[in-house]
Amino acid sequence: MRRLGLLWRNIWWTLVLLKVLLYSSAASGQLALTSSGLDFGSVQVGNSSTLSISVSNASKSNITISQASPAGTGFSFIGPSLPITLAPQQNASLYVTFAPQSSGSANGTLSVVTGSAIGNSGKQRSSTIAISLSGTGTSSGQLAANPSILNFGTAPIGTSQSMTGTLTNSTPSSVTVSQASVTGSGFGVSGLPMPLNLAPGQSQAFNVTFIPQATGTASGSLAVISTAPNPTLSISLSGTAVTPGYLTANPSSVNFGSIQVGSSQTQYESLTNSGGSSITISQVSASGTGFSLSGLVAPLTLSPGQSVTFSVAFAPTLSGTANGSLSFVSDASDPSLSVSLSGTGASVGQLSVSPGSMSFGTVTVGATQSQSGALSASGSSVTVSSASSSSSEFALSGITLPLTIAAGQSVPFTLTFAPQASGSAAANILFSSNASDSSLAETASGTGAAQHTVGLSWSPSTSTVAGYNVYRGGVSGGPYTRINSSLDTLASYPDTSVQSGKTYYYVTTAIDSTGAESGYSNEASALVPTP
The missing domain is CATH 2.60.40.10 (Immunoglobulins)
Structure with a gap:
């Protein structure tokens, strides 16, 4: 229990x-x-x-x-x-x-x-x-464009620019393109037949054009409608329209005037792109006998507003009128530009002088005398480049060098004789030019007469001598300079190369038959009066 x-x-x-x-x-x-x-x-x-x-x-x-x-x-x-x-x-x-x-x-x-x-x-x-x-x-794939953006950059108005793109089907199944439409002013598309079936991995190229009609930025798009997972494919389009390049020349023509045969002259020419887009100069040439250009090598690209300066030369080989032109080829709206060239080949001119010689007669030392002459050109103009005198007693004035004398014309000049000592004087006046005789000489002559004379005399030597030398100085005690050109056999000498207002100091020496010279004599002085 x-x-x-x-x-x-x-x-x-x-x-x-x-x-x-x-x-x-x-x-x-x-x-x-x-x-x-x-x-x-x-x-x-x-x-x-x-x-x-x-x-x-x-x-x-x-x-x-x-x-x-x-x-x-x-x-x-x-x-x-x-x-x-x-x-x-x-x-x-x-x-x-x-x-x-x-x-x-x-x-x-x-x-x-x-x-x-x-x-x-x-x-x-x-x-x-x-x-x-x-x-x-x-990944289901899609219809793709390469490139996805088409930018045409800068295009001149009225020109046609083209870019290429590609459509690619990256899906695992076929794609049908049913429509390709373009929006935006100036844009167009080609190369896409409709309907367009693209198998997996297949591509189709197409072209888009840009033809601008007005300046400014343009934008648009290419819309491609298809059965791809991305049913609408948009490709952006853009471009900037500018005024076309325009080539201008300054000056529009070149005239060299008259050029002596064998000589040449150069002038300068410039080309400017006055349009809104860059241009390329592809070819330059000069035509016409004696004409040439330098400093411009093609091809050369000029940006909008840019200029180039070059030289044009004319070197005639024959007398007479010569014509030619400068030609320029470019991609500007004015593709061919021409500059006219002209000039005249002149025969070699001749230079003459009148009178051919000048004689001034007797002119007092310290005084001057002038005479007039003239240079004349014939056949063609002559350019005198320089003039010179072989003696300082003859001076040329009245013309400024270089000097061009037209054919048939004369130009006056002045020649002045200013004797510095008594006696005969002569000179050649040389004119250098582009004449046929490039060096022209005029002769000149005159005689200098003394205004004052200092008469010197002394006591003859007691020894046998061959002659005497006379020396003159500007200050007492020398130094002295001999003034006689040859032995003076007399015991006297006239000094005619003196100037008014000056004081001169004289000594003499005796020379024997061997050429030995004595020491200086005592010093004598003379004051030349002022007229």
């Missing part, structure tokens, strides 16, 4: 313990899931897929879902808004979106945090449920 009572007591405690465990389980606030995870399968990159998982409150008390946090690239929790409270046996759906950013498998978890009351204690029990997430990002 005692054993039976003990057995019953043990069974009772076991039942009590089982009831408590069952109560605790029911009151623990666990959520029941319809599945252990969400598998999104394959989703194209750029697209998204949303799935839901149902949860229910299998307990006998309220459960609050306070947080749902996704982990893993591409997964996001989108609803419902939390927190929410589920009564016993109440259900709810949790929504998760998968938006893959790249191709390949993706895995993650959704961590759901719940809370429930512990009996009547007023305390909360918190728990976390992990829901597995998985999916695969797949």
Whole structure:
């Protein structure tokens, strides 16, 4: 009997313990899931897929879902808004979106945090449920353009610029292009026959043209409509229209006038790009006998507003009129530009002087006398470059050099004789020019007469002498300079090369038959009066 009572007591405690465990389980606030995870399968990159998982409150008390946090690239929790409270046996759906950013498998978890009351204690029990997430990002490919932007840069108005692009089907299936339309002033497309079927990996080239009609920036687009995953492909178009390049010459013609045969003359010419776009000069040439250019080598590119200066020469080889031109070929709106050239080859001129000689007669030393002459050109103009006198007693004046004398013209000049000493004087007046006789001489002559004479005399030497020398100085005591050109056999000498108002100092020496010279005699002085 005692054993039976003990057995019953043990069974009772076991039942009590089982009831408590069952109560605790029911009151623990666990959520029941319809599945252990969400598998999104394959989703194209750029697209998204949303799935839901149902949860229910299998307990006998309220459960609050306070947080749902996704982990893993591409997964996001989108609803419902939390927190929410589920009564016993109440259900709810949790929504998760998968938006893959790249191709390949993706895995993650959704961590759901719940809370429930512990009996009547007023305390909360918190728990976390992990829901597995998985999916695969797949690349569907698309219709692509290369390049995706077409910029024509700068284009002159009225010209046509072309650029090439390529459409490529990178999808795993065929794509049909049904339409290609262009917007924007001046743009056009060709090379895309419609409809256009592109097999996987196949490409199709096309051309876009830009023909601007007005200055300024132009923009547009090429829209390609197809059955690709990207049904509308847009290719941006842009360009800037400028005024076309225009080549101008300054001066527009060159006249060299009359140039003597065998001579040359150079003038300068400039070319300017007067338009709004760059131009390239591809060819330059000079035509016409005797004409040439230098300082300009093709090809040459001129930016808008830029100029180039070069030289043009005329070197006639024959007398008479010569004509020619400068020719320029470029990609300007005026592709061929011509500059006319002209000049006259003149035969070599002749220079003459009249009179051919001048005689000034006798002129007192210290005085001057002038005579007039003239230079004349014939046959062609003559340029006199220089003139010189072989004697300082004859001076040329009245003309400024260099001097050009036209054919048939004469230019007067003055020649002055200013004797510095008594006696005969002569000179050649030389004129240098580009005439056939490049050096022309005029002779001049005259006689200087002394205005005053200092008469010198001395006592003859008591010894036998061959003659005497006479010396003169400007100051007493010398130095002295001999003034007689040959031995004076007399004991006297007239000094005619004196100037008024000056004082002179004289000494003499005796020369024997061997040529030996004595010492200076005593000094004598003379003051020349002023007229």
